[in-house]
Amino acid sequence: MCRLPGASVASAGNITTCLPSGETSKFAVTPSRSTGVGDHTRGIEAVKLSPTLANIGDAAKCAADAGADAISVVNTIPGLVVDVERRAPVLGFGTGGVSGPGLRPVGVLATWRVRKAVALPILGVGGVSSAADALQYLLAGATLVGVGTAALADPRQPERIVDDLGAWCGAQGVRSLGDIVGALQWPST
Numbered sequence: 538m539c540r541l542p543g544a545s546v547a548s549a550g551n552i553t554t555c556l557p558s559g560e561t562s563k564f565a566v567t568p569s570r571s572t573g574v575g576d577h578t579r580g581i582e583a584v585k586l587s588p589t590l591a592n593i594g595d596a597a598k599c600a601a602d603a604g605a606d607a608i609s610v611v612n613t614i615p616g617l618v619v620d621v622e623r624r625a626p627v628l629g630f631g632t633g634g635v636s637g638p639g640l641r642p643v644g645v646l647a648t649w650r651v652r653k654a655v656a657l658p659i660l661g662v663g664g665v666s667s668a669a670d671a672l673q674y675l676l677a678g679a680t681l682v683g684v685g686t687a688a689l690a691d692p693r694q695p696e697r698i699v700d701d702l703g704a705w706c707g708a709q710g711v712r713s714l715g716d717i718v719g720a721l722q723w724p725s726t
C-alpha cells in the first residue's frame with residue numbers, strides 16, 4: 538500500500554481530513570501511516586492534496602493506485618500572520634491555513650501537474666472568486682471548480698461565477714466548458 542502524504546478524503550460533499558500525524562498537521566500535511574482509499578468512506582472518493590507536497594504528481598498517482606475516484610487540489614498552505622504590536626501570532630493556533638487569491642497560482646499549477654500525472658477527474662479549488670479564476674483551473678485541467686473563501690465572503694458569488702462562465706462561453710463561441718478542460722496552450726521552448 539502506498540503512502541498518501543498530504544491527503545484528505547472527500548465523500549458525499551463532506552471533506553474530512555484523514556491521517557493526521559501530529560499536532561501541527563491540522564490539514565493532514567504529514568500523515569503518519571499508510572491507508573487505502575475506500576477504507577473510510579463509501580461512494581465517490583476524492584483525495585485532496587496539499588500544495589506543500591514536493592511532488593504532487595506522484596502523490597496523485599499514489600492516490601489513483603489506492604483507488605481514488607478523483608483528485609482535489611489544493612488544500613490551504615501553511616502561513617503565519619504576526620501582530621507586530623504584540624510580537625505574537627494573530628491566529629489562535631499560531632499558524633494557519635492560507636486560502637483565497639494568494640493561493641490561486643499555487644492551485645492552478647498543482648492542477649496542471651496532477652492533470653499531467655493522472656487521468657482522474659480533478660476538483661480545482663483555491664482562490665477562485667471570478668469566472669476568469671475558474672477558467673484558469675479548467676484550462677489547467679480541472680473538471681470541476683470549487684469556491685471556498687469567496688463563497689464565505691458572499692454566498693451569491695458562485696452563482697455569479699456560473700452566470701459569467703456562460704457569458705464567456707457565448708462570447709468565445711465555446712459550446713461546452715468541457716471543451717476547454719486541459720486546453721492550456723503551453724509555450725514551446
Ligand SMILES: Cc1cc2nc3c(=O)[nH]c(=O)nc-3n(C[C@H](O)[C@H](O)[C@H](O)COP(=O)(O)O)c2cc1C
Nearest residue numbers: 545552611612613636637662663664665684685686
Ligand atoms: C474556514 C475554512 C475551513 C476549511 N476546512 C477544511 C477542512 O476541514 N478540510 C479540508 O480538506 N479543507 C478545508 N479548507 C480548505 C478549503 O477546502 C480549500 O481547499 C481552501 O480554502 C482553498 O480554497 P479557497 O481559496 O476558495 O478558500 C477550509 C478552508 C477554510 C477557509
